[in-house]
Amino acid sequence: MQGSTLELVMMAATLAGAGLASGVLSGLFGVGGGAILVPILSAAFAVLGTDPAHVAHLAVGTSLGIIVPTTIQSYKAHRSRGMGNAALLKRWRLFVPAGVIVASFIVGFVSGDVLRSVFVVVAVVIAAKMLFLPKGWYLAKDLPSKPVTDGVGFGIGFISTFMGIGGGNLNNLFMTLFGQPMHQAVATSAGLGPLVAIPGVIGYMISGWGADGVPPLSIGHVNLAALALVAPFAMLAAPIGATLAHKLSARKLEIAFALFLVSVAVRMSMDIFA
Known part of the structure; x- marks a missing residue:
C-alpha cells in the first residue's frame, strides 16, 4: 500500500465529504452521486x-x-412529498436489471478510458437538452407505449453500468423529453437507483473476481472499506437534497442539473486526455 499517513487521512476526509456531496445530489437531482464519487x-x-x-x-x-x-433514502424523501412514478418503476423492475446484467458481462473487457468517454458523451447530451432546447419543449406529452418504454429501461440499465451511476441522469432526460415535470422525473430517478445498482454491484464483484493489484477489503471491483466510509454520509445528506429540490422551480432545477453535468464532463475529459 502506498501513500503517507497524512495522505491517507486526507483521502478519508475527502471521501467523507464526497459522501455528503453525493447524498445531496441524490436528493436534489435523483442521481446516485456517481458523478462526484467516480x-x-x-x-x-x-x-x-x-x-x-x-x-x-x-x-x-x-x-x-x-x-x-x-x-433508497432519497426516494423515501421524495415519496413523502407525493412524488415519483411508482407504476413506471414497477414496469422496469425486470428490464433495467436485465440491461445491467448484460453490461456487466462486457464491462470487464472495457478500458477505463472507454468508461470515462461513455460518461462524458451522455452527460453532454443531457446537459445540452436541458440548457438549449426551448422551455417546455418535449417530444410528446405522455410516456411512450410499453414496448418502447421497456426498451428504454433496458438501455438505461445498460449504459448506467458503464457510467457507474444510478440511472437518474438518463431517466431525467427520458421523462422530461416526454412531457413529465422535472420534479416528477427527479423523484422517479431516485427510485431507479437500486434497480441499476444492486445487479451492477454483483456484476462488478464477479468481473473483478481474483484480480491482482486491488486494495485490501475488495471483492472483485468493489471496495468494501470505501463503501463503508462513504455510504453513511451519503445517506445522511440525501433528504437534505430532496428538500432543496422541492424548493426550486422546475426550470431552475433543470439549469442546475445541466450545469452540474457540464462540470463533471469537463472533469472526466481532463482524465481522458491527461
Whole structure:
C-alpha cells in the first residue's frame, strides 16, 4: 500500500465529504452521486497504489455500491412529498436489471478510458437538452407505449453500468423529453437507483473476481472499506437534497442539473486526455 499517513487521512476526509456531496445530489437531482464519487474514488485508489488497470473499474463498482442505500433514502424523501412514478418503476423492475446484467458481462473487457468517454458523451447530451432546447419543449406529452418504454429501461440499465451511476441522469432526460415535470422525473430517478445498482454491484464483484493489484477489503471491483466510509454520509445528506429540490422551480432545477453535468464532463475529459 502506498501513500503517507497524512495522505491517507486526507483521502478519508475527502471521501467523507464526497459522501455528503453525493447524498445531496441524490436528493436534489435523483442521481446516485456517481458523478462526484467516480473521479474521487479513482484518485483515492491511485493513492493506495492500485494497479492502474483496475482503478476506473473499482471506482465505478464501488460507486454503484454506495448508490444502493443513498438512492433508497432519497426516494423515501421524495415519496413523502407525493412524488415519483411508482407504476413506471414497477414496469422496469425486470428490464433495467436485465440491461445491467448484460453490461456487466462486457464491462470487464472495457478500458477505463472507454468508461470515462461513455460518461462524458451522455452527460453532454443531457446537459445540452436541458440548457438549449426551448422551455417546455418535449417530444410528446405522455410516456411512450410499453414496448418502447421497456426498451428504454433496458438501455438505461445498460449504459448506467458503464457510467457507474444510478440511472437518474438518463431517466431525467427520458421523462422530461416526454412531457413529465422535472420534479416528477427527479423523484422517479431516485427510485431507479437500486434497480441499476444492486445487479451492477454483483456484476462488478464477479468481473473483478481474483484480480491482482486491488486494495485490501475488495471483492472483485468493489471496495468494501470505501463503501463503508462513504455510504453513511451519503445517506445522511440525501433528504437534505430532496428538500432543496422541492424548493426550486422546475426550470431552475433543470439549469442546475445541466450545469452540474457540464462540470463533471469537463472533469472526466481532463482524465481522458491527461
